[in-house]
Amino acid sequence: MVMLLGLLLTGSLYAAFSPANADNEAKSDEALIQEGRDLFLVGCSFCHGQNGEGVSSQNGQYGPSLIGVGPASVDFFMGTGRMPLQIPGQQGPPKHPVYTQDEIEAIAAYVGSLGPGPAIPDESEYTLNLTGDERQEAIVKGGQLFLANCSACHNFDASGGAMPWGKVAPTLKNTSDKHIYEAMLVGPAQMDVFSNGNIAPEDKAAIIAYLNSIEDNPGYGGFSLGGLGPVSEGMFAWLVGIGGLVGFAYWIAAHTTRSQKKEEEA
Known part of the structure; x- marks a missing residue:
């Protein structure tokens, strides 16, 4: 009798509240x-x-x-x-x-x-829940995936860069993990769609962990010139490096003994 009454009570409560909750949802x-x-x-x-x-x-x-x-x-x-x-x-x-x-x-x-x-996506999808050596291995793998699939547009330093037809690949620095994950899912603008069939969710999380790791690394090489790569570095070399050498050579030529004698004769 006790068991029967319990079943009746449980069924009555379920019938009374569950449909209402479903309707509310x-x-x-x-x-x-x-x-x-x-x-x-x-x-x-x-x-x-x-x-x-x-x-x-x-x-x-x-x-x-x-x-x-x-x-x-x-x-x-x-x-x-x-x-x-x-x-x-x-x-x-x-x-x-x-x-x-x-x-x-x-x-x-x-x-x-x-x-x-x-x-x-849920936070668990784009967060790398690993520690120690396993986390470092995943970050290394994420870096390899980033260099293979993303660096052509977003630069090796994730600083972004110019694209054809006046488009721009934006910098990924200071971008939230969720929005980076969503960008891989939906492929905004000229970006390719990296579905979970192309890049598994755990690999997407590894890429995001790699991007977070390079933001935390100090710049050991000095002035990074924005991290934009060989274009900005080459321009700096031509304008400042070679330009400075040409200016210094001109200054030397203007202050030689021969140029001083010509000024005295004049």
């Missing part, structure tokens, strides 16, 4: 999506269309379709301040976000409802 998701749609119509629909289908004109495309880009794309572009653009058509530079994080999550929920796409 569904309503909460629907409310979040509706809030995101309201924000989207005000701040995003001019370029991306009222239903995220994109907007094209005779002069080109104002904004691409957002169907299937996923919440991670919204969180990256809006969390880094790249969206909304001040002028449609230009590459979005990182700046202070216009929207709050709650508003970004609402818009991301709405865009995610338009079609399946990469979700906003």
Whole structure:
């Protein structure tokens, strides 16, 4: 009898509370999506269309379709301040976000409802939970992956660089780990998409750990010239190094004995 009463009580409580909780969660998701749609119509629909289908004109495309880009794309572009653009058509530079994080999550929920796409990653996905030698080995592997897949655009020092057609690969320094992970997932601008099938999540976390490690390293080589590589170093060598030698040679020639005699004769 005691067991029977316990089962009846447990079943009654489950029937009373569980459906209500499920309904509340569904309503909460629907409310979040509706809030995101309201924000989207005000701040995003001019370029991306009222239903995220994109907007094209005779002069080109104002904004691409957002169907299937996923919440991670919204969180990256809006969390880094790249969206909304001040002028449609230009590459979005990182700046202070216009929207709050709650508003970004609402818009991301709405865009995610338009079609399946990469979700906003959890902190455990982009954090390297290793210590000691294992962590150092993962950082070394992350450096090798970065040099093989990322340094051609972002520079060996992650300082960024120029790209074709007036585009720029931004610096990765002072960029949050989450946004670096999201950039690999969604491939913003001219960047390739590195899905989990191309680069495993643990390897993405290793790349991020490597980027954090080079930020902490001191510059043993002196003035780094921004870490931009051979272009800036070559320009410095020509303008300052060779230019200084030419100026010094001119100064020597102007102060020789022959030049002083010519001045005295004149």
